[in-house]
Amino acid sequence: MKNMRILSRLIISILLCNALFACGGGSSKPDIEQEVEQEQDENANETETETETETETEGEGEGEGEGEGTGESEGGSEKETDNGLYSVSGQVHGLYQQSLKLSVNDDELIEINNAGDFSFSTTYLDQQDILVSVSTQPDNLNCNVINATTTIDKSHVTDVIVQCSEQLKQCDKTTAEATNSLDLSGNNITGIEAIVEDVECGQQQWRKDANQRIAQHRKTAGKITLLDKNGDIVKNAKVHIELQQHQFKFGGIVQAKMWDGSEGNFSDLYRQTYLGFNFTKAGLQNGLKYKLRSGFEEITARLIPWLKSYNIPVRGHTLIWPGWGNMESTISADDAQRFGISAGSPSELSNADLKTYVDSIIKEWAAKWDVEEWDVANEVRGKFDVQENLGYQEEAHWFKLAKQHVKNPNAILFLNENRVVSDNALGDVTDKMEVFESDMLSILDNDGPLEALGFQSRFGTLVDGELLDAETMYKRLEYFDQYNLPIAATEFEMKGGAENLGIATEYERALMTERVMSVYFSKENVTDILVWTFFDKGDGKERHIVELDGSPNLRGKTWLYMVKKHWHTERHDWFNRSGELHFDGFKGTYTATVSIDGVDEEIMFEWIDASSGINLQLSNYTN
Structure with missing residues (x-):
């Protein structure tokens, strides 16, 4: 590099010398050779003549790129200089x-x-090739x-931009940035500091494996190109990119009567808090169960449009829960007349009437x-009372009926079951898992359109006196890979200490919340995690x-931290002189706020598969 600078100065001296000879100046060739020899002997200091030359050329592009917007002048360069020397500057x-x-x-x-x-x-x-770097x-x-x-292309380089942001080491993220008990930003980690520290700094093998899978399956990297309203490249524009919604569904089940205010007098607080969690999928605990329609149907008719008004999709639970104790105790006279069956208890119906009744309510x-x-x-x-009377082939028939009659033709059909991954039995594959597998295969073998597993x-419930470990959870999820079906955690929650064999302390429940979330989020074919009990039911x-006052408990704080802080992408950066930016982030919906000449424009975009790159086009700006 020193030799390059020597060569540059030799050429400069020759140019100056030729100019002087042409004018009859007094410099001579021996003087030039002497100057080169002197330069080769110097380690730090430069000649007075060289310093003057550099000082004169240094200011040629100074101050370019200040403020917001494009940090350049005409392509990031200025016109050719008289002496053939070019400077490098930026901000x-x-x-x-x-x-x-x-x-x-x-x-x-x-x-x-x-x-x-x-x-x-x-x-x-x-x-001459130029590389600017942070030393x-x-x-x-x-x-x-x-x-x-x-x-260098006959121009000064004036568009070098250095973007500096705060660099937090992972293990520095364990101090609460908010202490307000009602804070829903994910910054209030009071009481879960040790859990957060383990999330950010833990070196357990299961955590390393989960983080690697999350990076592989839940993130994508590629090129973003910025265009103006005419489709032309926009150079050197400032941008703030932030994830607004994960592709993965972090959802919450709605307690319909709390939402409505008919149970508890805090409807506004409930709705505000629900929206504050930024749930991206919803369901109803009881609002879509046929047996409970008399108490919920009117509320549900208002609740579903409310959720959709916030772009929150809704899942249905459930079309048939085929145990006598989970069906209405008495068939109404109206249903009996409409369906053409006898009134009374479903358990007392003839098989013909029972089949008509079950088929009718599903349709x-x-x-x-x-x-x-x-x-x-x-x-x-x-729950198999109905199947014992009508035959187990009815399970596949129910799926066929649902597919034929769903209002939304794209609705996905689930088989929902308890204690599959969460079974407290020992082993990677338990008896309950195998019975569930048998039920699933029976439906598929009878051509039932079963499309996902709930x-x-x-x-x-503890497993051999311990909380279920992460490795076993993952292996149980992995067992169903052979069927190539999506999986959702449809009723995710922790049983409390007041219940038989529940998790004794709130801290342990928070610890388990993070463990389950991390394992499920790392599994490629898991699509959703939905919280089942949002507000305290007082039971x-x-x-x-x-x-009930709207403050998250430790489990709620853990959920908020994981979704809004730990698994979050936000970046302040610049598009380069080619209008390009390489971006790596969680899959989902983003906003890009582009700033040019002090004017901001926001663009919403999807970041799902970035392998081919994407274009962002401004609607108001023209080069």
């Missing part, structure tokens, strides 16, 4: 300190002035050079509600994640 944006040092071609090292401007004193010849940066900053490489209920998916059958492993994922079971 630092974001957070920075004077201890930040930059280098060009690993040679000259400079500090940054208070305004963030920088200009290298070294000048360069046409067609020294404070421990608390992460600085990235945009337009770091270029080849009617599936056709009535516009939902994204249905639990067609619920808990058939232990694992309720209600944890609490002493301690299954909720939010208290």
